[in-house]
Amino acid sequence: MAAPAAATAAAVLYASRPDAMALADDLAERRGLDREWVRQAIGQARFLPQIPRLVLPPPPGTPKNWRAYRGRFIDPVRIRAGVRFWDAHADTLARAEREFGVPAEIIVGIIGVETIYGQQMGNFRVMDALTTLAFDFPAAHPRAAERQAFFRRELEQFLSLMDRTGTDPFEPRGSFAGAMGLGQFMPSSWVRHAIDFDGDGRIDLFKSPADAIGSVAQYFRAHNWTPGMPTxxxxxxxxxxxxxxxxxxxxxxxxxxxxxxxxxxxxxxxxxxxxxxxxxxxxxxxxxxxxxxxxxTENFYAITRYNWSSYYAMAVIDLGREVTAARAAR
Known part of the structure; x- marks a missing residue:
């Protein structure tokens, strides 16, 4: 695992890293991508020094607090935004529930927790974020090798997706971990589960709420959501x-x-x-x-497949319920 210090200079790009260029060549060969295009994409990516700090878990012994965690996501601003989002896309949410068996309440909860219904989708260049984590994942993380391997796979999926869609890999913006769109899909989730739900012939999880709604529902169906089962x-x-x-x-x-x-x-x-x-x-x-x-239940567990945290799952459930109640109260 390369030391982060190798790429900390402000103007240094990953083109100066032999390990990055070796992976670019390997990736291009295995995926059938243009070698120079892959080398240029990875080579022009920048190390973002704040990102390795952001992926580190809290220090051992840091107390967890569900009530504090819940308060970050269940607030009047997010609930009002959820009501507006549901009102604007009620037909699409109802269609997703019919076709996939996932309640609109859960879909609304996911998109609200992830991005406040598109208001906060992240402003990191996904190419920079994924490259940083693929080559400079912090060694202090308890699962550093496993997580770095994960982000190398995500970088590979991202570049393959950019090639197939003819997108400049430096155009998409997302989270510090490289998640994208209203539902914050990682590249592998985009490839496996994202769908064209608005029927325009393309998948756009950034600008199409319908595609985001359908893709979240499809994700849960793929992760064994059982229609009608409580969480x-x-x-x-x-x-x-x-x-x-x-x-x-x-x-x-x-x-x-x-x-x-x-x-x-x-x-x-x-x-x-x-x-x-x-x-x-x-x-x-x-x-x-x-x-x-x-x-x-197994449906509660299905929500944790979106984000491996019981606190996250309960926040999604509670936000969906609060938005449902707010709409009904009118």
Whole structure:
């Protein structure tokens, strides 16, 4: 893994990096791309020194706080924007729900959490962000090798996508991790799941809300969303039977039957007791206050495939519900 110091000079481009040029040649050969075009694209990318810092996890021992996290995404500004977005695209959201089985509420929650309905899609050049993370991913990260390999694959997918669509690779802007559009798709997700939902013959997740809506719904269908299944159920504990360590051992992967959860001291509400699929006990820490717990279904788990965080999934669910309530209140 190359040291970030090799590319820190303000005017130094990746053209000066032998490892970057070697990967460009390999990528071009394997993908059947023009070698000089790939070398120029990677060579003209700039190292962005702030990005390696942004991908580092919080220091060990940093307390998580669901209530604080929720407050970042569930606020009047975002809720009002969600109502406007739903009103403007109600027919498209209804069509996506019919065709893919994903509730409009969840799609609205995703796009709201990700970009406030297109207001904050990121201003990093995706080419710079992906190249920085592909070659200068911070070694201090606990999964540095795995994550750097991931971003090299994303860079490859991005350049292949730019070639197929005839797009200048330095044109798209996105997040510090290279996510793009209203729903913040990584290049591999764009390639696998993005669809033309407005019927104009092209896929545009930046300027077409319809394409973004359909693509988010398609993403969830591909990740095993089950139509009609709740995302989670309320849960309380029977202190005499509670085996919390055993309940939390699988993390958020649905593993337990409703009966087994109850046998281990997690008492479900009436709907949860009747649920026939596997469940997970989801813990949302609240800093120094007691944690919040819910019983997550396979649909809750599906939301975490968009972003691997139970806090994220619950924020998506809650924002969608708040927007639904705000529309109904009118």
């Amino acid at each position: 989670h159920f309320a849960v309380r504990f029977d202190a005499e039977r509670l085996k919390l360590d055993e309940l939390l051992a699988p993390d958020i992967l649905p593993t337990f039957t409703a009966a087994r959860m109850q046998a281990l001291g997690a008492v479900l509400d009436t709907d949860g007791q009747a649920h026939s699929g596997p469940l997970a006990l989801v813990e949302l820490q609240n800093g120094t206050e007691p944690p919040t717990f819910v019983a997550g």
